[in-house]
Amino acid sequence: MTRIRRTRYTGDEPLALLTNYLPRDLIDLGVDDLTRHGLYELLRGSGVNLRVANQSIGARAATSAEARRLDERRGVPVLTMTRTAFDDKGARSSTAATSTGPTATPTRSRSSNAEPAGPAAS
Structure with missing residues (x-):
């Protein structure tokens, strides 16, 4: 598996933390790809x-790491989403986990701070 971690912003404010897991040989991605698309x-x-x-x-309290990346206090409520997507052959193509902070204002967002795609811990 390959893990991709990104922070989605609205203006200069962190909106959400995204982590995606993809089968290692599914696609070759770079940081620039995910900044533009x-x-x-x-x-x-x-x-x-x-x-x-x-x-x-769901919802839960933000971890210390999430709070730091979202510029919030530890323990503030965050909205969570987990999604597993499958392709037309039934193969798992992506698993995503997202945490969105309580003060987020999703008017127009962009992704940045993408970390290079790399192997995920098994």
């Missing part, structure tokens, strides 16, 4: 036909 757009462009996803949404 969305992950699912890049997957479609490489021939991955996403068909169905299982998603769950």
Whole structure:
């Protein structure tokens, strides 16, 4: 698996923390790719036909690391989302985890601070 970690911003304010796990040989991505294009757009462009996803949404207290990256206090409530997407052959194409801070104002957002794609701990 390859892990990709990004922070989504609205203006200069951190909006959400995104972590995606992709099968290692699915697509070759660089930081610049994810700065200019969305992950699912890049997957479609490489021939991955996403068909169905299982998603769950919840809430919990922010961890210290999340609070630091979202510029919030530890323990503030964050909205969480976990999604696993499958392609038209039934293969798992992506697993995503997102944490969104309580003061986020999602008017117009951009991704940055993408970390280079690398192996995920198994």
